[in-house]
Amino acid sequence: MSSNIKKPISSRTSKVVATADSYFQYAKEIVISRSWEPLLHFAQNTILSLMSKIDYGYLRVLSPDCIYEFGPKDSTLRVNIKIINDSFWGFAEAYMIGDVTCDDLPTLIKMFASFLSSDMTYSSAVFESENDTLEDAQYRKLRMIIKKAKICKDDHLLEIGSGWGSLAIEQKNLAEERIAKAGLSSNIEVLLCDYRNLPASHQYDKIISIEMIEAVGPEYLTTYFECCDKFLKEQGGIGVFQVITMPETRYSRYCREVDFIRKYIFPGGHCPTVTTLVQAINKGSRGRLIVDDIENIGPHYARTLKLWRLKFLEVFEEHIRPALIRNWPEMKNDEIEIFKRKWEFYFAYCEGGFVCRILGNVQVVITREGNEAFLEGIPL
Numbered sequence: 001m002s003s004n005i006k007k008p009i010s011s012r013t014s015k016v017v018a019t020a021d022s023y024f025q026y027a028k029e030i031v032i033s034r035s036w037e038p039l040l041h042f043a044q045n046t047i048l049s050l051m052s053k054i055d056y057g058y059l060r061v062l063s064p065d066c067i068y069e070f071g072p073k074d075s076t077l078r079v080n081i082k083i084i085n086d087s088f089w090g091f092a093e094a095y096m097i098g099d100v101t102c103d104d105l106p107t108l109i110k111m112f113a114s115f116l117s118s119d120m121t122y123s124s125a126v127f128e129s130e131n132d133t134l135e136d137a138q139y140r141k142l143r144m145i146i147k148k149a150k151i152c153k154d155d156h157l158l159e160i161g162s163g164w165g166s167l168a169i170e171q172k173n174l175a176e177e178r179i180a181k182a183g184l185s186s187n188i189e190v191l192l193c194d195y196r197n198l199p200a201s202h203q204y205d206k207i208i209s210i211e212m213i214e215a216v217g218p219e220y221l222t223t224y225f226e227c228c229d230k231f232l233k234e235q236g237g238i239g240v241f242q243v244i245t246m247p248e249t250r251y252s253r254y255c256r257e258v259d260f261i262r263k264y265i266f267p268g269g270h271c272p273t274v275t276t277l278v279q280a281i282n283k284g285s286r287g288r289l290i291v292d293d294i295e296n297i298g299p300h301y302a303r304t305l306k307l308w309r310l311k312f313l314e315v316f317e318e319h320i321r322p323a324l325i326r327n328w329p330e331m332k333n334d335e336i337e338i339f340k341r342k343w344e345f346y347f348a349y350c351e352g353g354f355v356c357r358i359l360g361n362v363q364v365v366i367t368r369e370g371n372e373a374f375l376e377g378i379p380l
Helices: 023-031 038-049 091-097 106-111 134-147 166-181 218-231 248-256 260-265 274-285 296-327 332-357
Strands: 057-064 069-072 078-084 100-102 157-159 206-210 240-247 290-296 360-367
Touching: 134 240, 134 296, 134 360, 206 332, 218 248, 218 274, 240 274, 248 274, 274 290, 274 360, 296 332
Parallel strands: 057 078, 157 206, 206 240
Antiparallel strands: 057 069, 078 100, 240 360, 290 360
């Protein structure tokens, strides 16, 4: 890792949880250190060997010394990488500090997805056509969840995951302002509360949670559904959970290593597999919660991320950079650039993961045994 990256961007920025890195990650950071020249050559040879496995798309790497070409030259999928500094061989970090440029980052991630050893890992919208706006697609996603939960006007609904950490305090205040403005203060209560500390006396007809489970962690996944079982009414209870998932084939390695997302974007985040999710539901509820339906909307996340990335870059200079300087005046220009490039890489990194179906995003519907609400609209 570049020594520039090791320096905290500001006194308020969380430190990288280096102690959680696997041996592989630790070794990689040593290898890409600019001060360890022999190991840089080792890293270069190793990564060039990996790139030689590309058979989907054409990749051209322009280094100061020579040009490397990989994959079929007649491919319509083409990407060029220009190496500015040898720290390229630790690509994520190098991209953030500007030591490598790429003319089509999402396509590059797609090409790498077929052979990378580590995983390719917000809330996804659901699109009907390429003409959909992000806002339209997000509302469609919400309507889909409301329909799956069969929410009625008299239902007592619990939504878990409006925020966590210090951000939750700001989100609670904002939510209450919006609720009051809509004249719904008597209908909606916003609690700043750990889901485990919600009083057991609270009972709900429906439970909804959208991409919050990823913040629960594998050690508390069973506890999470134990709480859901406790809060969900015995008669007619329905829960809908939207969750980013890892494939079974990558899960063991994913659990052992710390990837770019969990290192720089969401420390402590964890995406379960569909299997571990279903097992946690069954174990946590002691068989009282039944999985009724699972739908993978993962492909829609690729376009969601693409639109986020384009919007982020579009408004960065006018809105984001001034906001960073206003809130953290000690930030230097190069630190702001690192922030920008980190998030640009994050959006493209995840976009490629969903396009290649390395990542999933499932909507899981759970209910109680004998819930006849699921017979509605079906001729018997």
